[in-house]
Amino acid sequence: MQLKPYARTLAVALSLAFVAGCSSSGGTQDGSMDSSRTGNGVAGSGVSGSQVGGTGFGSGTAGQEADGRIPQQRTIYFEFDSDRIRSEFEPVLAAHARYLRENGNSRVVLQGHTDERGTREYNMALGERRARSVERFLSVQGVSPSQMEVVSYGEERPAARGQNEEAHAQNRRVVFAY
Known part of the structure; x- marks a missing residue:
């Protein structure tokens, strides 16, 4: 079919336009988290290397696996009351998109x-909006909608217990469940 090369080119062009439109000018809305990286997490956020299936954020590969395995980092984090994907997690999402494109039979929740x-x-609605924003990003990267499912758990499955900013930061997330 002749449409496939055009669809791929269109997907790449839309991806670049999306990334350019979502680029950050620096800083944060609530001032509690910055975008600098440390060895095991995001500085100031309390987010550690204990992500589901991950070894930490600062591994240098942004969750990419060269041998076709599922990317190691399977959790991305969000600002308070936001469903906007933070720029430091775009390489992680790109690695998952690449894996899903190359493995058409794989599915992710x-x-x-x-x-x-x-x-x-x-x-519940905010959790769904966050997962849908990740779904849109992956779709723009060429991932088939049939490979993705969105589920919101809202506040029901916290990653960290506590009523402080460190616990809250660890709970504002989307998890890739393969």
């Missing part, structure tokens, strides 16, 4: 999570 602040209904 994008699990959206929130911290405990807000009503249960609001948090």
